[in-house]
Amino acid sequence: MYVCLCKGVTDHQIRDSVKAGARSWREVQSATGCGTQCGKCACAAKTITCDAVMTELKASAKGLAYAV
Template identity: 45%
Template sequence: MYVCLCRGVTDSQIKQAVEEGAQSVREVNDLLGTARQCGKCGLTTRDIVNQHLDAMQSARSSLAYNAA
C-alpha cells in the first residue's frame, strides 16, 4: 500500500527500512523522504514503524529461552 504519495513510498519500504536498522520514525523519514512535503503520511508512517519494531521485538523475545 502506498503510504506517501508525494514520494511514492510503500508500507513495504517502511518495514524494510526498519528491518535494515532504522530504529525510529525520524530515521525512516530521513532514509525514505516521508513527511517532507504535505505531511499527510506522517501518522501512518509512525504507526507502521512502531508496529513493526514491536513485532520484531516480540519475535526476538519468543526466540530467547531459559538455559537454566
Template identity: 50%
Template sequence: MYVCLCQGVTEGHIRDAIYEGCCSYGEVRTATGVGTQCGKCACVAKQVVRETLSDLQSAQASLAYPAAYASA
C-alpha cells in the same frame, strides 16, 4: 499500500528500512523521505513504524530462549 504519495513510499519501504537498521520514525523519514513534503502521511507512517518495531521486538523475545526452555 502507498503511505506517502508525494515521495512514493509504501508500507514495504518503511518495513524494509526498519529491517535494514532504522530504529525510529525519524530514521525511517531520513531513509525513505516519508513525511517530508506535505506531511499528511506522517500519522500512518508512524503507525507502520510502531507496529513493525513491535513485531520485531516480539519476534526477538520469542527467540531469546532455546526451544527446550520455551516448552517447559
C-alpha cells in the same frame, strides 16, 4: 499500499527500513523520505513504523529465557 504519495513510499518500504535497522520515526523518515514534503502521511506512517518496530523486537526476543 502507498503511504506517502509525494515521495512514492509504500508500507513495505517502511517495514524494510525497520528490518534494515531503523528504530524510530526519524530514522525511517531519513531512510525513505516519507513525511518530508506535505506531511499528510505522517500519522499513518508513524503507526506502521511503530507496528514494524514492535514486530521486529518480538522476533528478536524469541527464544530468550526469562527468570521466573
